[in-house]
Amino acid sequence: MIKQLDAALIKVNKMVGVNVKTPKVTKSKLQYSRYLTTAVGVGGLTLGIIGPSKSLLVLGTIGILSSIVTTNEIREF
Known part of the structure; x- marks a missing residue:
């Protein structure tokens, strides 16, 4: 997923004419x-x-989900 995002950003950079690394x-x-x-x-x-605070509960859940997605990215790397 990270490689796909990088490829999309490179295409957008070329279309806009900006060199963002x-x-x-x-x-x-x-x-x-x-x-x-x-x-x-x-x-x-x-x-x-x-x-x-229910907002901390939601942010904590998002953090845990993010770590799960990152773990999957590490396995694909």
Whole structure:
């Protein structure tokens, strides 16, 4: 999915005439991202369950889902 997004961005850059370089994704960067989003997701879920804030519950769920998607990207990498 990351490679498809990069290809689409390159096409858009050529059509618009702008030279924007995206950072290259490595396995170590993806693993770091997975750890960070997991920690933020678990923290948000915990605070959302304990406290009255439902928005933290939603953001925690999004963080956990993001870490799952990142894990799948690491397997494909």
